[in-house]
Amino acid sequence: MKNSFGEIQEILPEMFLLENEPMAKYTSFQFGGPADVLAEPKNTQEIVRLVQYAKHSGLPYLVIGKGSNLIVRDGGIRGLVIVLSDQYSRMELLGKTRIKAEAGARLIALARYAYEQGLSGLEFASGIPGSLGGAVAMDAGAYGGEMKQVVQQVTALNQQGQIVCLSNEEMNFSYRHSAVLEQQLIVLSTELELTEKYPTEIKAQMDELSAKRRSKQPLQYPSAGSVFKRPPGKFAGTLIEQAGLKGYRIGDAQVSELHAGFIINLGHATAAEVLQLIKHIQETVLRQSGVMLEPEIHIIGEES
Numbered sequence: 001m002k003n004s005f006g007e008i009q010e011i012l013p014e015m016f017l018l019e020n021e022p023m024a025k026y027t028s029f030q031f032g033g034p035a036d037v038l039a040e041p042k043n044t045q046e047i048v049r050l051v052q053y054a055k056h057s058g059l060p061y062l063v064i065g066k067g068s069n070l071i072v073r074d075g076g077i078r079g080l081v082i083v084l085s086d087q088y089s090r091m092e093l094l095g096k097t098r099i100k101a102e103a104g105a106r107l108i109a110l111a112r113y114a115y116e117q118g119l120s121g122l123e124f125a126s127g128i129p130g131s132l133g134g135a136v137a138m139d140a141g142a143y144g145g146e147m148k149q150v151v152q153q154v155t156a157l158n159q160q161g162q163i164v165c166l167s168n169e170e171m172n173f174s175y176r177h178s179a180v181l182e183q184q185l186i187v188l189s190t191e192l193e194l195t196e197k198y199p200t201e202i203k204a205q206m207d208e209l210s211a212k213r214r215s216k217q218p219l220q221y222p223s224a225g226s227v228f229k230r231p232p233g234k235f236a237g238t239l240i241e242q243a244g245l246k247g248y249r250i251g252d253a254q255v256s257e258l259h260a261g262f263i264i265n266l267g268h269a270t271a272a273e274v275l276q277l278i279k280h281i282q283e284t285v286l287r288q289s290g291v292m293l294e295p296e297i298h299i300i301g302e303e304s
C-alpha cells in the first residue's frame with residue numbers, strides 16, 4: 001500500500017513534494033523537526049486538491065507561509081505541511097489604487113511593488129519578513145500600520161472546501177488575530193486598497209522605518225520577531241528588560257541584548273531551548289511585575 005507521499009505524488013505529479021523534510025529550512029528561527037510530507041503548491045487548484053486529499057484520507061494538514069512567526073517543535077510535524085510561498089506569489093494592479101496578490105507573496109516585495117506603482121499604505125510592512133497570507137492571518141503590523149487598514153477583500157478556502165470571499169469587516173481583524181485563525185481558513189489571495197502618493201515620499205518613509213528596524217532589532221540572527229504580544233498599556237520588551245533578562249541564555253537560545261522582546265538563535269538552538277526560555281521569561285516577568293506575557297509566535301509540531 002502506498003503512503004500519503006506516494007498517493008499525493010500520483011494525484012498531483014507536477015507538484016513540488018518532499019518527504020520527511022526538516023522544517024528548519026522553512027522557518028526564520030532555523031530549527032524544527034521534519035514534516036512527514038511537505039508540499040509547495042503553485043496554483044489554487046493544487047491547494048484545493050491537496051486539502052481535498054488530506055480531508056478524504058484523514059491526514060492532518062496545516063498551511064504556513066514564510067515561517068517567520070513560528071516555532072516548530074523538535075519532533076516535527078505529523079501529516080502534511082502546505083507551504084504557500086514564492087511559488088504562489090503573483091501580484092497585479094487592479095485599476096488605479098488596488099493591488100491583488102496571492103498568499104505566498106512576500107510582504108517586503110509587495111510593499112516595494114506598491115511603491116513602484118506610486119501607491120501608499122504598505123510602508124509599515126516593508127520590513128516584515130512574512131508572506132501576505134501569514135500577515136493577513138496575523139493582522140501583522142508595525143509603526144502604527146496594520147493589515148486591517150489596507151485589506152479590502154480576502155479570498156480563502158474554508159473548512160468545507162469552498163472558496164469564499166470575505167470583506168474587511170468579515171475578517172474580524174484585531175491585534176494579531178483575524179477570522180483566518182478563528183475559522184481555520186486558508187488565505188488564497190487578497191486585494192489591498194491603497195492611496196496614490198509621490199514615490200519619493202513613499203520611499204523616504206520606507207527608508208526611515210527600515211533604518212529604525214536595523215537599529216532596534218537583532219536582524220543578523222535568526223529569530224521570529226517579537227515573541228510576546230504587547231500587554232495592554234505596556235511593552236513586553238521593557239518588562240523583560242526590567243526583569244533583568246536581557247542576554248539571558250538557555251543553550252543557544254538567547255534574549256536579545258538589543259531588543260529584549262526578541263529571542264535569537266545563536267547558532268544551534270532547539271525548539272526545546274526556546275520554549276524553556278519562553279517559560280522562564282513568563283514566570284520571571286509574572287513574579288516581578290504581575291503580567292502574564294502571552295506568546296505572539298505560533299507553536300506547532302511534536303516534542304522529540
Ligand SMILES: Cc1cc2nc3c(=O)[nH]c(=O)nc-3n(C[C@H](O)[C@H](O)[C@H](O)COP(=O)(O)OP(=O)(O)OC[C@H]3O[C@@H](n4cnc5c(N)ncnc54)[C@H](O)[C@@H]3O)c2cc1C
Pocket residue numbers: 028062063064065066067068069070084103127128129130131132133134135136137138139140141142180185186187188217219223224225226298
Ligand atoms: C525579524 C522579524 C521581524 C518581524 N517584525 C514583525 C512586525 O514588525 N510586525 C509583525 O506583525 N510581525 C513581525 N514579524 C513576525 C512575522 O513576520 C509576521 O507575523 C508575518 O506576518 C508572518 O507571516 P508568515 O508568512 O511568516 O507566517 P507563518 O509564520 O508561516 O505562519 C504564521 C501563522 O499564519 C498562518 N498562515 C500562514 N499563511 C497562511 C495562509 N496562506 N492561510 C492561512 N493561514 C496562514 C500559519 O498557519 C500560522 O498560524 C517579524 C518576524 C521577524 C523574523
